[in-house]
Amino acid sequence: MNILTNSITLTAILFTIFLILFYRNMKNLIYKNIFILNIALLILGTPRISNAVLIPSAGTESETTITAQLMSNDGIYFPPNPSTLVTAGTASYATAVSTDPDFFESEINLGNSDRTINSHSSSSSSSVFLNLDANISNGGVLNDPAAIATFQSQHYTAAKSSSLDPLFSRAATISQGLISNFLIQNTFTDDTFPPPNSFNPLLNLTWDIDKLKMKSEAASSLSYMRDTIEIVQQSGGKTKTTTIGFVSLLENGKESTMYLGDSSSQAIKNWFDTNINRIDDQLILKENPGNLSVSVPLLDEFINPQQSLILHLKNTHIELSYEAPPRATFQVGQSIGHEIVGESQKFQMHWDKTNNTLYFDRLPINIKDKYKNDPLNGGYIEIDPLTHFASIEGREYFSGTEIRLLDRRGNVLYRASLPTLVFEGSIFQSQGFNMFAPILNVLEANLDVSSWLQDYFKEISFESILLPELFLGFEQTKIGSDIWDQNFNTPVNAILSFSGPKPSTVPEPTTLVLFILGFMYLILMEIKYCSRVFIKTSPNSPYNHPSGGNIPVVASIAALIPR
Incomplete structure (x- = not known):
């Protein structure tokens, strides 16, 4: 039961007791019951913020x-x-x-x-x-x-x-x-x-x-x-x-x-x-x-x-x-990030209870399979510090600023806003993640040098039912109970990927015949002149501007325009 339900239940019990004791003095009963309700709420506590x-x-x-x-x-x-x-x-x-x-x-x-x-x-x-x-x-x-x-x-x-x-x-x-x-x-x-x-x-x-x-x-x-x-x-x-x-x-x-x-x-x-x-x-x-x-x-x-x-x-x-409400969601589609190797304690997440701050070491990216030669492999994930601001129904909410992907030379190849992150353990046993941060605004992406980023952006389109997201996972049982009431340091998995419906049922993207009609050609040309973020392009890239150099676009908007 939640706090309000507990408060009402406790108050009803005490009300019945006082009704028996003070049935001849209803005015006295009302005053005492108001007092009891306040004490009950004080004892049980109230949520810091509502849904x-x-x-x-x-x-x-x-x-x-x-x-x-x-x-x-x-x-x-x-x-x-x-x-x-x-x-x-x-x-x-x-x-x-x-x-x-x-x-x-x-x-x-x-x-x-x-x-x-x-x-x-x-x-x-x-x-x-x-x-x-x-x-x-x-x-x-x-x-x-x-x-x-x-x-x-x-x-x-x-x-x-x-x-x-x-x-x-x-x-x-x-x-x-x-x-x-x-x-x-x-x-x-x-x-x-x-x-x-x-x-x-x-x-x-x-x-x-x-x-x-x-x-x-x-x-x-x-x-x-x-x-x-x-x-x-x-x-x-x-x-x-x-x-x-x-x-x-x-x-x-x-x-x-x-x-x-x-x-x-x-x-x-x-x-x-x-x-x-x-x-x-x-x-x-x-x-x-x-x-x-x-x-x-x-x-x-x-x-x-x-x-x-x-x-x-x-x-x-x-x-x-x-x-996109920050909640526990299924990880699907393209992914990249840092996975804990063995019993490694080297790269960690840190919780400072005194300052209500969650911060991260620079986490090395370890990619397998076809992206092993990608410049992001051997690079790093950087996550700016986040501040705790709310607790609701067992979930903890944090506010932050940015996430960045760096290549092995320290060059930023990807940068996105990371305004809100939630801790929620409901699917940890099935997917291994218990912290989630939706990404609505990609600020910078270098598609010219990273094949992983190219494939990542292919999954963001008008018809896409996937949401870019940062997934984090750590073993909270090793920390103890009431983990957010104490300082701790722990290894953490960090994956940049997508959230979506259950993985086994995600459909293939459909063809948008309607948007291939003449007008959308103008839209495709116009998106080159959006002015928020630079995407670097190769000379043969379909995104390349005739004048050469970088094309300014809002990545989160540009991705919605059919190519």
Whole structure:
């Protein structure tokens, strides 16, 4: 029985006793019974935190209009250009998974998605509208300022649990509007070209944001929002690409926001600081917000007599909500890590009761089979210290920061957030693990040098019912009873892998025919420009950017995009 049940039972017994002794004085009985109830609760103790406080949920919502205008454009006109391409599309995704092999669902639509499995539910929706100014196709002299295009979009995602039962729910939505190959030209000749610095046309972008909300509550939840405009200019044999926008992430209520666009990033940051409230694990748009406006100079090559310029504008918006209660779960799929060898006491986990801190030695990675030549073999697992913050029904909860995989030379090949870890011994006898930490946000992964990481990321996709997770196992019986009431040091197994339904029933990934349709090609190209984590690629890699070097992506988001 739990503490509350014990308290009620004890109080009922004492109430009966006092009823017999004080049946003639009911007022006295009531006072004494209240006193007894308080004493009973004091004797039995009360939980430090309730289940409800740790039940995770995440959500996003936005409504945005972006207007593109040419400014200071005297002397510019649109030549007739029937080849201008206009494309717009959306896709939404929702999944919910439990540990029962008969209970998992995933849905992908070009409109709305909604899934509910046991205690987990997710939903998402998006819409996009793109308006192109008629002058672009028909040709004509421009007004100043001259509207080029308007991008309007609405998005919503939600992932929530009604209990602490595993496994997870996830919702994502993405929209994209593309205007490609529209042409402008200046009318000046050598004789009529204006004096230096008097002809400086600009492309102005204005965000009119009517709704913006993100939340990430309790243990192991994440919400993500990204909105960008990509501008490609081509003139005089030169091409320039500029990306402007923002990327915001909330993990367990902790915010991380990046502002994109060299000269524009400060203006975007200032807008956020002025118009966004950061309260109660949420980002919420204030009432009556101002518009966000930034300008991009046109190419210098265009500032020449009779010169033309081709513009491409692409607006991409991505939102994601993700929740996974930390609980004992089955380990399935790809794995790597440290296993205790024999009676070795060399590499240990340490519990400091005085400071409520759990910390780890650097644990050597010992890989077998086909990955024995992988650079991670002979490397290390690094786990940052974790702090104990809750005890519920025999489970102990810890908060942390990161986990890293290092190669044998000490180079970081993998890095992920590790915000919450739980100790739960219910499946230790069957699987050998009694500590579990869901991983929702991969911060860094070098796929170029590690075949294990390549295979690991293949198991993370839109249709995947697997959840990246850190599994730890130690023999608690050798420590004694009430292990968390004393300091201890113990060898520990540490495995980076996946949690999922019972291993014997995990199905093979299915083909997503719907997402192979034309629009998703644009999404695949766009994911190269996410700006959270660097994945290094080889020259022949399908992830390689034409400009070479590292590709910035949010790994946890990029993995959801079909390849």
